[in-house]
Amino acid sequence: MDRFSWSNGLLEINETLVIQQRGVRLYDGDDKAKLDVGVALLSTHRLIWRDGKNHDCCMAMPLSQIIFFEEQAAGIGKSAKIVIHLHPSPVNKEPGPYQNSKYSFIKLSFKEHGQIEFYRRLTEEITQKRWENTPVSQPISTGTGPQTGRTRAVGIVGIERKIEEKRKETDKNISEAFEDLSKLMVKAKEMVELSRSIASKIKDKQGDITEDETIRFKSYLLSMGIANPVTRETHGSGTHYHMQLAKQLGDMLQAPLEERGGMMALTEVYCLVNRARGMELLSPEDLLNACKMFESLKLPLRLRVFDSGVMVVQLQSHSEEEMIASALDNVTEKGSLTAEEFAKLLGLSVLLSKERLLLAEKMGHLCRDDSVEGLRFYPNSF
Amino acid sequence: MSFEWPWQYNFPPFFTLQPNVDTRQKQLAAWCSLVLSYCRHHKLYTVDVMEAQESPVFNNKKIERKLPVEAIQVVFEELRKKGNLEWLDKNKSRCLVMWRRPEEWGKLIYQWVSKNGMNNSVFTLYELSNGDDTDGEEFHGLEDWMLQRSLQALQTEGKAEIISMDDGKGVKFF
Numbered sequence: 001m002d003r004f005s006w007s008n009g010l011l012e013i014n015e016t017l018v019i020q021q022r023g024v025r026l027y028d029g030d031d032k033a034k035l036d037v038g039v040a041l042l043s044t045h046r047l048i049w050r051d052g053k054n055h056d057c058c059m060a061m062p063l064s065q066i067i068f069f070e071e072q073a074a075g076i077g078k079s080a081k082i083v084i085h086l087h088p089s090p091v092n093k094e095p096g097p098y099q100n101s102k103y104s105f106i107k108l109s110f111k112e113h114g115q116i117e118f119y120r121r122l123t124e125e126i127t128q129k130r131w132e133n134t135p136v137s138q139p140i141s142t143g144t145g146p147q148t149g150r151t152r153a154v155g156i157v158g159i160e161r162k163i164e165e166k167r168k169e170t171d172k173n174i175s176e177a178f179e180d181l182s183k184l185m186v187k188a189k190e191m192v193e194l195s196r197s198i199a200s201k202i203k204d205k206q207g208d209i210t211e212d213e214t215i216r217f218k219s220y221l222l223s224m225g226i227a228n229p230v231t232r233e234t235h236g237s238g239t240h241y242h243m244q245l246a247k248q249l250g251d252m253l254q255a256p257l258e259e260r261g262g263m264m265a266l267t268e269v270y271c272l273v274n275r276a277r278g279m280e281l282l283s284p285e286d287l288l289n290a291c292k293m294f295e296s297l298k299l300p301l302r303l304r305v306f307d308s309g310v311m312v313v314q315l316q317s318h319s320e321e322e323m324i325a326s327a328l329d330n331v332t333e334k335g336s337l338t339a340e341e342f343a344k345l346l347g348l349s350v351l352l353s354k355e356r357l358l359l360a361e362k363m364g365h366l367c368r369d370d371s372v373e374g375l376r377f378y379p380n381s382f
Numbered sequence: 383m384s385f386e387w388p389w390q391y392n393f394p395p396f397f398t399l400q401p402n403v404d405t406r407q408k409q410l411a412a413w414c415s416l417v418l419s420y421c422r423h424h425k426l427y428t429v430d431v432m433e434a435q436e437s438p439v440f441n442n443k444k445i446e447r448k449l450p451v452e453a454i455q456v457v458f459e460e461l462r463k464k465g466n467l468e469w470l471d472k473n474k475s476r477c478l479v480m481w482r483r484p485e486e487w488g489k490l491i492y493q494w495v496s497k498n499g500m501n502n503s504v505f506t507l508y509e510l511s512n513g514d515d516t517d518g519e520e521f522h523g524l525e526d527w528m529l530q531r532s533l534q535a536l537q538t539e540g541k542a543e544i545i546s547m548d549d550g551k552g553v554k555f556f
Contacts, residue, residue: 382408
């Protein structure tokens with residue numbers, strides 16, 4: 001196994017891949033090599049082996065090292081093997097996985113078969129000795145610097161290699177450029193900690209700060225964007241926070257709800273509220289929990305879930321029966337309506353108008369006509 | 383006389399199986415009665431499901447609506463539960479449509495027998511369905527399988543007895 005050298009596994013110009021086989025384990029003589037199962041590749045010039053899991057672990061050996069080789073048939077619990085007897089390493093051999101070995105042969109164990117074809121191809125290559133006809137420059141081992149001795153890059157392999165090198169360069173440049181920023185981040189963290197501690201001191205009225213200075217400091221904080229809305233910090237998380245939030249929502253949503261006919265989908269509420277807040281946005285979960293509290297807090301809003309799972313916030317004064325009766329009137333007047341037509345008629349979103357029509361159907365006031373033209377609702381004449 | 387379609391036939395929702403349970407019940411009832419009256423009008427006794435899909439009953443070209451095959455199966459199942467339909471094969475591809483149930487036929491036949499004072503007489507099946515005497519009666523021309531079932535129904539009620547004769551079957555009315 002000391003005949004192998006580390007390699008990047010890329011083929012040289014004039015070197016062609018003959019066959020590759022996965023599921024191959026290497027043996028240093030009779031001992032299993034301290035490597036996992038991998039892929040064995042035979043080219044016109046070399047025998048290459050790459051680790052199946054760690055593709056960076058790749059080694060190669062020139063075919064000229066091979067004296068002769070033979071098959072070793074599979075046995076019970078043993079895979080078929082090819083035993084390859086080797087010349088001693090040349091003096092200028094590049095470093096590889098093994099410094100030295102007491103054996104002069106290696107074995108390839110074919111755990112996923114393929115040994116017959118591999119053996120045949122190996123025989124061909126050894127017989128033809130194509131590597132003697134088309135000499136290639138010495139393969140570079142990636143252990144040493146990546147830029148030393150670039151090989152001529154021609155063809156797709158060359159292009160790939162160029163791209164890879166360029167990518168590595170870019171990566172390095174970016175990391176260097178942001179080195180300073182990481183220092184800045186550390187400082188910024190300290191600043192935020194400082195302002196937080198001052199803010200809390202102000203709250204607790206500790207320390208010798210006058211009223212005047214407190215106000216001034218608060219305005220500084222505000223200008224920096226650390227205002228004091230109902231946040232988790234000031235009111236903690238949990239129900240208290242949600243209660244305060246629910247009250248805030250109750251005030252905020254009255255007008256929009258009335259504009260929209262008393263009902264808004266929860267997604268619309270989410271967008272509206274967060275747009276108004278600007279900073280310290282609400283998470284969907286917080287919004288949902290706050291909405292669930294409307295009833296217990298006796299606010300004039302309600303969270304309602306339809307059969308289909310759609311959730312809406314509606315005014316308590318909103319009467320469902322009225323809505324359905326008016327829906328029935330609309331449908332009867334027009335003969336029949338689709339959800340889209342109804343939405344346009346009422347200025348509602350399609351989602352909510354569909355929910356209303358479905359509810360009217362559930363109550364038995366409407367019936368449906370489902371065809372390739374779409375879903376249409378008729379007054380229930382049955 | 384041409385067949386008169388019920389108002390539902392031109393109502394597009396009629397061709398969509400309604401999800402609302404109450405609405406669906408009314409819809410299915412209307413379908414059942416439509417199928418039966420259509421079969422009665424055209425004196426159809428057997429129906430092939432594949433052909434039925436294209437027949438005007440389930441396919442109203444004027445309003446461009448077709449009852450989907452799953453819904454047709456539901457309608458047929460309703461008819462079966464009511465005793466008006468019987469499947470001829472396990473795959474449910476062909477069925478017998480009894481727009482009048484055997485018991486009802488039996489009753490008609492027995493009424494005719496009683497009316498003419500022919501109790502205790504024996505008839506061959508052929509006489510009943512195709513005899514001159516029965517010409518003009520509704521059961522005249524009744525298909526054999528249906529006639530047999532009707533008579534069996536009467537037999538169960540104790541009003542008749544099916545007997546085997548030299549060249550076929552006959553029936554004695556009590």
